Amino acid sequence: MTMRRDVHDELRARLQEAAAAHEPNRERMLARIERGMSEEARPDHRATRPPALGWLRVAGATAAVAGVLAVGGYAVASVVREEPPPTVATSPTPTPSPDATSRAPLPPDPTPDPTRQPSKESGEPTSPATTAPPTHTAKPPAAGEEDGPLWSDGSVDPHSNDFWAQSNVTLKTGEKLTGLTVELKVAQTGGVTSTGAWRSLPEDDFELTVGERDGFLVYTWTLKKGRTVPAGEWVFAGQYDHERGGRDAGADGYTATARAGDEVLSVAGDFARHEDDGEESDDSS
Incomplete structure (x- = not known):
């Protein structure tokens, strides 16, 4: 484990040095692009490709330069950074069920309650009157022997x-x-x-x-x-x-x-x- 760690540290140090020493010659690349464009503009130059292909070549060269600059910066940032950025796992947004969104609410039960009686004034059903349990009555006074x-x-x-x-x-x-x-x-x-x-x-x-x-x-x-x-x-x-x-x-x-x-x-x-x-x-x- 110690040997692998040393090799890894040495490799990372060399990559850092190489990334720091790399200095792309932006002026040289731009001069090359301008030279190619001026050759296309000369009247005695025999075009071997359609003009559209020439412009595609110029755009591709420009994109290549930008890509080299971006890759170089990313390589430097990846080597210098000690730990990888944390990743955040996100759960996908649940898709509502068609049944849950399209199902109509159930209508109320139209069956009337047989124990409820309509009110005389409002017509609304009312709860049946509860009958109080009979109370125990005391035995009447003695009337005979x-x-x-x-x-x-x-x-x-x-x-x-x-x-x-x-x-x-x-x-x-x-x-x-x-x-x-x-x-x-x-x-x-x-x-x-x-x-x-x-x-x-x-x-x-x-x-x-x-x-x-x-x-x-x-x-x-x-x-x-x-x-x-x-x-x-x-x-x-x-x-x-x-x-x-x-x-x-x-x-x-x-x-x-x-x-x-x-x-x-x-x-x-x-x-x-x-x-x-x-x-x-x-x-x-």
Whole structure:
């Protein structure tokens, strides 16, 4: 590699010297051209070629001189220059496809949308009105003592006396209940105060609240979350004192709301005697 590089450098140095020493004699070339033209102009000169060929010869000589000067300058520039000029590659301009330029745009789909209705005022199609999903309505208040598998009854306990009484709410269910709320309302007829409450179901399964509201002593039992009431008959009782003598229970009442599966059940009643009772019930104490 070193020897080839030395030979190349020596050759380039000699070419540079030869190119620098070359001095074309421009005056001599022009004199030769003028001499040839003057010989053509003499009358005794016998023309061996047509005049047109003579002028072509003069033009060719002139072009040859110019070519020698150009080649000499190019040789000097090529030898002196250390590195070749960089070349820039250019990609040809893409020719547009006939399909892309001559194809007409697709017309819009004339098929109408069957779900759109024309507007009465503008005639333009309008989007169909969306119907709101039906909202879940709450179950109406209880209107009877029986609702599906749930049955109820209200009565004053026969062991009540002139100073004390107990009101019983009896529920019967043919299905397991996953929710249950029982409310007992005892009218304030004078001296009515709570002395306790109980239920035939486990005490820990319910939350009990007792208080006065709107002229009533109110007992409320609420089944705790995650607890259930099995099918069967169950009693919820509220105990209270009252003024001496017989007490009228005609204004007392109860309500019960239960859930069996996905169904909500609701019952309500009072403490009056029922026609199907086997015997007269004492509604006073």
